[in-house]
Structure formats: structure tokens, C-alpha cells
Amino acid sequence: MTDAPDTLERPRSQWRDVWLQFRSHKGAMAGLAVFVTLILFVTLGPLIWRIDPTYIDPDPVRMIRGRNQPPSWAHPLGTDQLGRDMLARMMAGGQVSIAVGLVAMSISVLLGTLVGVLAGYFRKLDNPLMRLTDLFLALPLLPLLLVMVMLFRDALARALGPETGTFLMIVTAIGVTSWMQAARIVRGEVLALKEREFVLAARSIGTPSRRIILRHILPNVMSPIMVAATLGIASAIITESALSFLGLGFPPDFPTWGRLLFDGVDYLQQYPERVIWPGLAISLTVLSVNYIGDGLRDALDPRIRGR
Amino acid sequence: MKLKTALLGAAAAFGLAPVAAQAERGADGEVKVLYYQAVSIVNPYLSSGTKDVEAASLVIEPLAGFDQDGVLFPRLATEIPTVDNGGVSADLTSITWKLKEGLLWSDGTPVTSEDVKFSWEYCTHPEGGCAQAARYEGVVAVETPDPLTVVVRFDAPKPNPYQAFVGSTSPILQKAQFAACVGAAASTCTAQNNAPIGTGPFRVVDFKVNDVVQMEANPNYRDPAKPRFATLTLKGGGDAAAAARAVMETGEFDYAWNTQINPELQAQMKAGGKGEFVTGFGTLVERIEMNMTDPSPGLPEGERSTVKHPHPILSDERVRRALSMAIDRNVLNEIGYGQAGRPTCNLVPSPAAFASDNTGCLTQDMAGAKALMAEAGWTDTNGDGILDKDGKKLSILYQTSVNAVRQDFQALVKGWWNELGVEVELKAIDASVFFGGDPGSPDTFQKFYADVEMYANNFDGTDPEPYLSQYLCDKIPGPDNQWQGENINRFCDPAYDAMVAELARTQDFQARTELAKKLNDMLTKDSMVVVPLIDRGRLSARSNTLGGVVLNTWDSELWNAADWYRVK
Numbered sequence: 001m002t003d004a005p006d007t008l009e010r011p012r013s014q015w016r017d018v019w020l021q022f023r024s025h026k027g028a029m030a031g032l033a034v035f036v037t038l039i040l041f042v043t044l045g046p047l048i049w050r051i052d053p054t055y056i057d058p059d060p061v062r063m064i065r066g067r068n069q070p071p072s073w074a075h076p077l078g079t080d081q082l083g084r085d086m087l088a089r090m091m092a093g094g095q096v097s098i099a100v101g102l103v104a105m106s107i108s109v110l111l112g113t114l115v116g117v118l119a120g121y122f123r124k125l126d127n128p129l130m131r132l133t134d135l136f137l138a139l140p141l142l143p144l145l146l147v148m149v150m151l152f153r154d155a156l157a158r159a160l161g162p163e164t165g166t167f168l169m170i171v172t173a174i175g176v177t178s179w180m181q182a183a184r185i186v187r188g189e190v191l192a193l194k195e196r197e198f199v200l201a202a203r204s205i206g207t208p209s210r211r212i213i214l215r216h217i218l219p220n221v222m223s224p225i226m227v228a229a230t231l232g233i234a235s236a237i238i239t240e241s242a243l244s245f246l247g248l249g250f251p252p253d254f255p256t257w258g259r260l261l262f263d264g265v266d267y268l269q270q271y272p273e274r275v276i277w278p279g280l281a282i283s284l285t286v287l288s289v290n291y292i293g294d295g296l297r298d299a300l301d302p303r304i305r306g307r
Numbered sequence: 308m309k310l311k312t313a314l315l316g317a318a319a320a321f322g323l324a325p326v327a328a329q330a331e332r333g334a335d336g337e338v339k340v341l342y343y344q345a346v347s348i349v350n351p352y353l354s355s356g357t358k359d360v361e362a363a364s365l366v367i368e369p370l371a372g373f374d375q376d377g378v379l380f381p382r383l384a385t386e387i388p389t390v391d392n393g394g395v396s397a398d399l400t401s402i403t404w405k406l407k408e409g410l411l412w413s414d415g416t417p418v419t420s421e422d423v424k425f426s427w428e429y430c431t432h433p434e435g436g437c438a439q440a441a442r443y444e445g446v447v448a449v450e451t452p453d454p455l456t457v458v459v460r461f462d463a464p465k466p467n468p469y470q471a472f473v474g475s476t477s478p479i480l481q482k483a484q485f486a487a488c489v490g491a492a493a494s495t496c497t498a499q500n501n502a503p504i505g506t507g508p509f510r511v512v513d514f515k516v517n518d519v520v521q522m523e524a525n526p527n528y529r530d531p532a533k534p535r536f537a538t539l540t541l542k543g544g545g546d547a548a549a550a551a552r553a554v555m556e557t558g559e560f561d562y563a564w565n566t567q568i569n570p571e572l573q574a575q576m577k578a579g580g581k582g583e584f585v586t587g588f589g590t591l592v593e594r595i596e597m598n599m600t601d602p603s604p605g606l607p608e609g610e611r612s613t614v615k616h617p618h619p620i621l622s623d624e625r626v627r628r629a630l631s632m633a634i635d636r637n638v639l640n641e642i643g644y645g646q647a648g649r650p651t652c653n654l655v656p657s658p659a660a661f662a663s664d665n666t667g668c669l670t671q672d673m674a675g676a677k678a679l680m681a682e683a684g685w686t687d688t689n690g691d692g693i694l695d696k697d698g699k700k701l702s703i704l705y706q707t708s709v710n711a712v713r714q715d716f717q718a719l720v721k722g723w724w725n726e727l728g729v730e731v732e733l734k735a736i737d738a739s740v741f742f743g744g745d746p747g748s749p750d751t752f753q754k755f756y757a758d759v760e761m762y763a764n765n766f767d768g769t770d771p772e773p774y775l776s777q778y779l780c781d782k783i784p785g786p787d788n789q790w791q792g793e794n795i796n797r798f799c800d801p802a803y804d805a806m807v808a809e810l811a812r813t814q815d816f817q818a819r820t821e822l823a824k825k826l827n828d829m830l831t832k833d834s835m836v837v838v839p840l841i842d843r844g845r846l847s848a849r850s851n852t853l854g855g856v857v858l859n860t861w862d863s864e865l866w867n868a869a870d871w872y873r874v875k
Contacts, residue, residue, distance in 0.1 A: 056722045060638040067642075068571070081569065082642070082718055154604050154749070154756070162732045252714045252735040253721060266548045266568070266711045270575055 021299040028295020031288035038285055042094035051085040053092040053255055068271060077277055081267065090277055093255040097237050098285065100171055100256075104236035107175025109229045112182025117213055117221070119183070120190025130187070137180045145243060148173045166250050170243065174236045182228040189221045223300035230293030234286040241282055257282050333524045333537030335873040338853065340865070341560040343550040344738050345517040345543020347745075350500040351476050352430050353493060355438040355753075355793065356742045357765075361564070362520055362541055364475035364863035366413075367505035370404050370423070370457075371473045373861035375587070377658060377769040379469055383407060383418065383479060383506060387469075399464035399814055404457040404472065411527040412481050413510040420451035423472060425482035427459075434490040436789040438744070441773045441782070442470050442477040445811055466814040467770045475863035479506070494789075508534040508869035517739055518543055528869070535872040543739070547710060548572060554848040555582045561853040564864055566846055567712055570645030573846075582851055586647055586844040589860020590657055590774075591765040593648075595705075595720075595838040597621050597630075600797045602704070602756045609786045612755045614797055620701060621758060625683035627835035630759075632679065633723045635671035640841050642719065643712040651842040655771045655827045660816075663824040665832050668839075676727050687728055694728040702730035703758035706750075708738040713761060716840070746789045753784045755795060763843055769861060770819075775826045776807045798836045803829050 156165030244258030264274035388394020488496035636650035766774035777793035784792035
């Protein structure tokens, strides 16, 4: 009897349950491990591997000898056609690609959640907002991006410098053209949630809409939002790669994974690794992020938790 | 059994038929040509893009052209007029061309001197924005005493009268077809510009703009045995490496134009065994052009890169010179061209008689460049590695077309300029947009919305006069001439204009070469407005099964497509 307090389990937090469930998903754990490794590779890597990714040896003889080197201790991934270190380029490229993915995803999730919650909660806004969503869904993304690149690249590059300007333009462009899926999912969830008893109860005691949304609705739609977000990272990275591959993204000397892929295509037959490394990195990122999303969906759904 | 034998016999007969008819027009089926810059228009008067001029050279022809040695030969004319045969007047103010008898347009109507006269009127119309106006420099009248005789009169003695109606950039248009397309209406005549009626070996059947041109043998071509191919497909798109691969490795195409790829890839593709590279040194020079006007996006549209605003940095000759001195041209050649190029300091690298002995730029001089920058007042006052002057950073935008070699050049040149203390922003534009000449696009090389740009250009023919006269003050592209001028740098020097006029008056060959060299030096080593990098050999790929290909660096590369045949 006196031992009772010892046998009582400590109260379990919701996030701990989620984490326990997430851990049981092997694919998701592997994905998380890979994704964290990639992020460490591109963020901490350059601190250890301190070669400048755009460094070209000023001495012509050494430069010409140092071109297209196979992997060695001095250059673990070899060098490119101008003797630049591929490992350093992969790290620098990854920073940009992953940053584009994360920022574009945040923009699209923010927009999608905002539109979805507003459309689901306020009946008057439902129709106009959903038609707007349909309109955006009907827009072809790539041609739209090409037009935006043509119209705004110069203006932004002038205002913020070529790298920051292009970065902002690309993440904004991807963000504002990929929020529609999230908005639709969130709206559906909100429509169901707002008729539930706890929301009615909250309303009956006079809780203002703002607070109902923040306290009762948003925490309950977190699960689909998280899943949409992880998938969004993957598609943003792929879109950026496609733009760089077409030569329309960042300036030509600014490495991103897509740009490295584009530069490597000419050497595909002689030096296939030039294409394989960035291609592998893009695929791994997208795959791992998708697995994480899969695991999160399972973990955030209380109905299958513990199974 | 009997039926089977009969069928076999018939099949054998059909199978043998093409062999028997080998010397006939159209006997060799289809030839596929790949131009990785897609053709936009089949009228060289409305486009300065090489791809458009060369596509058009299959359809419309000048009176005379240049062969692979740069020697004139008659096309529509009976012979080359000279002072000796009386075709050129003794005072050099007129030239008389005789058209071949019985020449027919592809629609069956006869070619007359009226058509020749019309072509001149078409290109010299003040509102037409003709891209090849330099060819008609100094022509005051074209007279047609009879249907087969054309007399071209010049405003002054013209020692080189072989400019108008000579070479693929000044072909003869059919008057009946283009009569309504003169002046401002020129660019609106889409049907005519896309399928001109011509005298060349082929005629356009179907044209998808910026994609593919389908052609068939011209039924009225003057040589009944030519062309040997019944149809010709001129496909556009892709890039230089893919184009070379399509001929050398997969064999999908018979001929690929301008397969500018790195030396390593060349060696590898040769091993494919399906084709070979053809090279020839001509006048093609890869160069960096300095913008003498301000391309700042802060200026209102229509004033950017126009003579209203001189360039704030590059107007100083010392800055231009320092930028040139910092470049190591030997390294560029080694990386980009190998055997297919050689470093040069000249805008006119050949013919040998016209090439200046200007070799000062061939060795890199970084220390000298730095000293020159300091002399021009550019110093690094705030220690950020970038030169500045009066609080303004030395920062330039460097644009070119999307091409692996050019991007490597950009990276290398940027490295050297960074070392010099110049901040460089790179930009690469899709080649069909960059060279497309669309007045509505901000990214064409004519608009030049950048500080420096890199591309290659050449001249056809052996006389650089028209080429050098591209740098006259009145050839500056701007909104008033639909951005069609050839003076890309917006260089304007009255002394230069006067010397071009003198060149046009000079008759003695020796004196002409001296003048041309002086003009070349004025643009290059004296003023550094044009910074030549590499004298590029023409490198194209042909399939082993395509015979008759002779690479011509003095005229259109497709100059002898009528003689091409299938190797059996």
C-alpha cells in the first residue's frame, strides 16, 4: 500500500506517445536518420571540409592537371571540369536545395492552413476561398515559374543581390503555387471538427472564434498539416532542381544540387559520378522526407497508436 | 507459286529502281540536319541569327556566294563581274550582274532583275529594321535595263563591290511574294517570312517556329539532277553536346551544326564511330563585348542600354583594358576548345592579309591590370576585396547563352576578375532567346541589358568591310530601330566612322588591308571595346553516310547542300 506512489506511472505527454509510435515505424526512423545525416552533412560539413566550392586554382598548369580527378583523399568525390572540389560543391549545393525545400514548405503550409481553416470555419468565406484554390490548382506551375523568373529576377537581384534575390523569388514562387493540397485537406478536417461536441461546448460558453480556432481546431488538424508539410519539402526540392536543371534558377556559378546535375549531364558518359552524387542526394532527401511523413501520419493518428 | 514469283519479281524491280536512278533529283530520300538553336524565321533580312541565315540559305540564294576557300563563285549570276570582264565600271562606282537564263522560282515563275532590285528596296526601307542593312552600305540605286541585267550603283567608288546580293546574308527575295511586306509591315508578314519562295535546292513545306522546318526538293531547281535528297528536315532544339551525340553516337541525324563541345568529349564521341567532326578556321571569334551604355534596370524602359546614358564604369578605357589583361586566353582555349580554337586578340583573325599583328593580350598580366585599376581611381577602401570609387562598388553583370563551354569560361573569367577586385554576377540565357532577336524579350544580345556579354560572331565573305562597318554610330540598336542594329557595344567614334568611309573609297588591296587592320585595332587593342578571346574553328558533325559535305567558313555552312548525297 505504501508503495503505491512508486508503481504509478508518470503522466504520459501526448508528444511522448507520438514519438513512441513514430519509433515503431522502421521506415520513418531510417528516413529520419538519413535526413538528419544529410542536414548535418550540408550544415556542419563545410565547417570541417573547408575548401571553397567555387575555388579554381589560379595557376593554369595545376588547374588543368586538377580537372576531372577521380575520388582521392584530397578530393573524396573527385573534381569537376574546372578542378573544383565536388564534395565542397555538394555541401554548398545541399544547403541551398534543403533551405529552399524547408522555406518553401513553410510558406505553403502557412498559406494552406490559413486558407483551409478560414474556408472550413467561416461559411461565408468557404465558397470564394475554395474557388480561389481551384484557380491555383488549374495554374501550371512550371510555365508560371518561368514567367516569374523572367519578370522578377532582375528587380529582386538588384534589390537584394543575385543569390538572396533568386532564393526569395524561388521559395515564394514555389510556396504560393503549392499550398492548395494542404488547404483542401485542412478545410475538410475543420468542417468535421467544428460540429464536434467540444467545439459546440466552447462556443456555447461564448468563446470567440479566434480562440476556438487556436485552442481547439488547430491542434486537432496538426496531423494532416504535418504530413502535407513533409511532402511539400520533397516537391519543393524537386521543383528547384527542375528550374536549375533548365538553367533558370540560381546564377550559373552558384551550386545547387539541380545545377550540379545540369552541369554533369555533358559528362554523363565519361564521369557518371558527376551526375550520380547530386542525383542520389536529391533522391535520398525526397525519399527520407516521404518516409518521415508516412511515420508522422501514423504516429499522429490516435486511432492506430499502440498497434 | 506463279503469283509468288510475280510478286517477288515486282519487289525486285522496285528494289532496284532507286539504284538505277541514282543521279536523279530526290533519289537519296531524306536528310536530317540538326541545328541546336532552333530556326525562328526563314528570312535573313529580319534576323541576324546565324541559324536563321543558314536555314534560309537552303531556300533563297544570292547572286554569288563564297566557296570553302573564300573565293567568289556565281549562283544566280552567269559569272563574277570584274573590271577586266567589264562587269565593274572602271571608276568602281557600278557593278553589272547578268542573271542566268531560264531561272525559275520554286513556284514556276521566272526570276527577273526586278526581284533583285526589290530585295534591295526591301532591306533598305527606313522603317523595315533590316538586320543586314550593312550589306547595302553605299548603294544608291539598283537599275534593271532588261529582265536579266542588274546594275548596282554606288555613291562613291567601291573597291569591294561584292557585298550587295553576295553571300547568304543578302539573298534575292521574290518581288511578287514580298511586295506587300515592305517597311513597317515586314515583320508582320508571317506566311512570307516563314516560307519564302526561292531559287535554292529546297523549299519549305512546313515550318514550326522555333522547332522544326520541313523542306522538300525544289522542283524548279536549275540543276535537274540536284538536290539528291527528296526531303530535308531541319530540326532545332537541344544543346551542342546532344546534337553531336545525335550524329556521332546514335546516328539519328546526318549533320549537326556548330557542335561546340569540350575537347575531352570530342575525343570520346569520335570513338562512337558513326560520324566525324569537320573543322575549319574562319572568322568566328568568341569575344567579350563591353557595353558602352548604362544597362541599369533603374532607368526607364526604352532608355536602358541606349546612347542617352553612357556606362558609369566601363566608359573608362583603363577599366576595360584591365579587365582584358586579367584574362588568360591560353587557359580558356585549353579548357574549351583544344584543337578547335586558338587564342586571339583580333576581331578580324583572318583572311591572313587582313589580320592585325596584335598579340599583346595573349599573356595574362594580373599585376599590370591591378595597377591600371588603381590608376583609374578604383581602390579597395573598405577592405572587402571589391574595388570601389566614390562609394560605388565595381560590380558587373556578365551574361552569355546556356552552353557548357561558355559557363566554364564564365566561371574562369569570374575567378580572374574577382582576383582583380571586381564583383561579377553571372547570367546564362537560353540560346534561342539570347540570339532570337525578339524585340519584346529583355534577354537578347542586342538589347544588352548587362555590363558585358560573351558570344561569338563572324562575317561571311573574305572582306571585313561590312563587318567593320557594323560598329558605325548609326548601327546602334535601340527602341527606334526595333533593337535590330549590329553595333552591339554601342561604340561610337567619329574617327572610326571616317575611317570606315575611307575604307569604302580605297581601291588598292594593300591599302585596304592596312585600313582594316587599323579599324580592327581601334576596336580591340586601342579601345578594348571588344575583347576577343578565342578564334574558333568551325566544328560540326557529319554522319559517315552523308557525302559531299564541305565545311565553309566564309558563307553559310549549308552552302552546298544541293551536292550532298547518301553514301551507300
